Amino acid sequence: MKILGISAHYHDSAAALVIDGVPIAAVQEERLSRRKNDAAFPLLAIEWCLDQAGIGPEALDAVVFYERPMLKFDRILTCMLREFPRSWRAFPKAMKNSLGEKVWMRGVIASHLGTPGRKVLFTEHHQSHAAAAFLTAPTQRAAILTTDGVGEWATLSIGLGTRRAQSPASITLLRELRFPHSLGMLYSTFTAYLGFEVNEGEYKVMGLASYGRPTLVNEVRRLIRRTPDGAFALDLDYFEFHTTAQRSYSTRFIDLFGPPRRPYEPIDLNTAEGRRFADCAASVQRVLEDTLVEIAVALRQETGLPDLCMGGGVALNGVANARILTDSGFERLFVPPAPGDAGCALGAALYADRIHFGNPDREVPDHPFWGPTVDGSALARLAREDGQPCDEFGDPELIERTADDLLAGRVVGWMDGALEFGPRALGHRSILAAPHAAEMRDRLNRDVKYREEFRPFAPVVP
Numbered sequence: 001m002k003i004l005g006i007s008a009h010y011h012d013s014a015a016a017l018v019i020d021g022v023p024i025a026a027v028q029e030e031r032l033s034r035r036k037n038d039a040a041f042p043l044l045a046i047e048w049c050l051d052q053a054g055i056g057p058e059a060l061d062a063v064v065f066y067e068r069p070m071l072k073f074d075r076i077l078t079c080m081l082r083e084f085p086r087s088w089r090a091f092p093k094a095m096k097n098s099l100g101e102k103v104w105m106r107g108v109i110a111s112h113l114g115t116p117g118r119k120v121l122f123t124e125h126h127q128s129h130a131a132a133a134f135l136t137a138p139t140q141r142a143a144i145l146t147t148d149g150v151g152e153w154a155t156l157s158i159g160l161g162t163r164r165a166q167s168p169a170s171i172t173l174l175r176e177l178r179f180p181h182s183l184g185m186l187y188s189t190f191t192a193y194l195g196f197e198v199n200e201g202e203y204k205v206m207g208l209a210s211y212g213r214p215t216l217v218n219e220v221r222r223l224i225r226r227t228p229d230g231a232f233a234l235d236l237d238y239f240e241f242h243t244t245a246q247r248s249y250s251t252r253f254i255d256l257f258g259p260p261r262r263p264y265e266p267i268d269l270n271t272a273e274g275r276r277f278a279d280c281a282a283s284v285q286r287v288l289e290d291t292l293v294e295i296a297v298a299l300r301q302e303t304g305l306p307d308l309c310m311g312g313g314v315a316l317n318g319v320a321n322a323r324i325l326t327d328s329g330f331e332r333l334f335v336p337p338a339p340g341d342a343g344c345a346l347g348a349a350l351y352a353d354r355i356h357f358g359n360p361d362r363e364v365p366d367h368p369f370w371g372p373t374v375d376g377s378a379l380a381r382l383a384r385e386d387g388q389p390c391d392e393f394g395d396p397e398l399i400e401r402t403a404d405d406l407l408a409g410r411v412v413g414w415m416d417g418a419l420e421f422g423p424r425a426l427g428h429r430s431i432l433a434a435p436h437a438a439e440m441r442d443r444l445n446r447d448v449k450y451r452e453e454f455r456p457f458a459p460v461v462p
Helices: 043-053 069-082 091-098 105-113 125-134 183-193 202-209 217-221 251-257 272-303 318-327 343-356 376-385 395-407 440-448
Strands: 002-007 014-019 022-028 062-065 120-122 141-147 154-162 170-178 224-226 232-234 307-311 332-334 412-415 429-432
Touching: 002 043, 002 343, 014 043, 014 343, 022 043, 022 343, 043 105, 062 105, 062 343, 105 120, 125 141, 125 154, 125 170, 125 307, 125 343, 141 272, 154 183, 154 272, 170 343, 183 202, 183 232, 183 251, 183 272, 202 272, 202 318, 217 224, 217 272, 224 272, 272 307, 272 318, 307 318, 318 332, 395 412
Parallel strands: 002 062, 062 120, 141 307, 307 332
Antiparallel strands: 002 014, 014 022, 141 154, 154 170, 224 232, 412 429
16 A cells, blocks of 8 residues: 655654555654654655656555644644633634635645645654654554644544554554643743743753753742643643743742743853743753653553653653653653654554555654755765765765864764654764863864754764
8 A cells, every 4th residue: 555644834844655564764854854843745756756666646545644733633622622812812813824725725735745645644743743653663562652732623532552463453542631731832931031932942951951950840830730630731820822922921820939031041051040041941841751661661661661662752852762762661762863743744644544544554664864865976066066076985985084184173964874864863864073072062062063062962973
């Protein structure tokens, strides 16, 4: 079977193509449109995936959208009416953003691709996250934890996954937490408070946290409480994300934590204000980690399984993932390279293949390199046409030259094979530098990446 998965219209639109149960191609729209976090319907990504397989839309057996738009619209409408009259200013914008193309996705997909409406399927948002996490993991049985800002209604889901060779897989979601109570929204609220862009700057909060102390943990815990059923709830008096799109936090939040940082205002960690922001980041990071560990411990005890698969945008928090691995009792933790909404395109396609159609389980290649490749000869030709120096090497000479450049303190742009699927550079599109020079960190942040001094780097290990 040939199944196309699509995610779109929130952030990080993407397309993924699965043929006979195996991913063939997957790419985010932003990689082709060159617009960061492109949320548009991913026509470029779809076209590239189909071209990669040498097929047209008419050859597809199914096209799967990563969530149920009408169920999402139900949540938006319900929340707006529930919070009325507080939500009256946000209501017109919410309706405008929700109606039209976002709701009528079956017709939109059929129109764009020329695909019969009967071939268009829908999964639920957290089903897509769960499938992306479990069906790509090298395990036969696992507990599943998905957590993000919000899908349709769910913000956190736990479940079980089972796979057997040459048999259909199963994913059973046991229970879920519903909007507006959300770990992702808690973290995103602090992202906005610290002056970063929501749904894009959460990793900056994680990086800033390492420079602070969790001195405000007790204050953050006033915003979130555990419930008798083992879940948690937010104190909504501190938040406004559920009533307006203008601001995530309330005046009461500001009274508790102090004035927010203005966007693009430099964070000077040598000042009291800069340290306060770092301490805020460290405190919400600690609460996020503690809460996730508590949930994971309970899930380990409930299932008795040694493996945990995690999906959703919160699973991009690598520091929290490390805490879960060491403190939850799970022996192995699997997080896909694209655990966020882009990865839902792949998750939706795999869910349809394994569960909706009941096709036998197939092993998924253990790599994230499903995107476009670069023709080295064509790149060299373009460089020469542009008057740029260009030397071509065989692999041994290229490795030796790269090692010499790194040893000499140079920064190397590395391109190798197919593009990674997901937000992180994983060795095929990477900036390389040797860490032995103390000034290299500041040089990379200031002169190459043009970013804040507190941003971290990933080590490369054999």
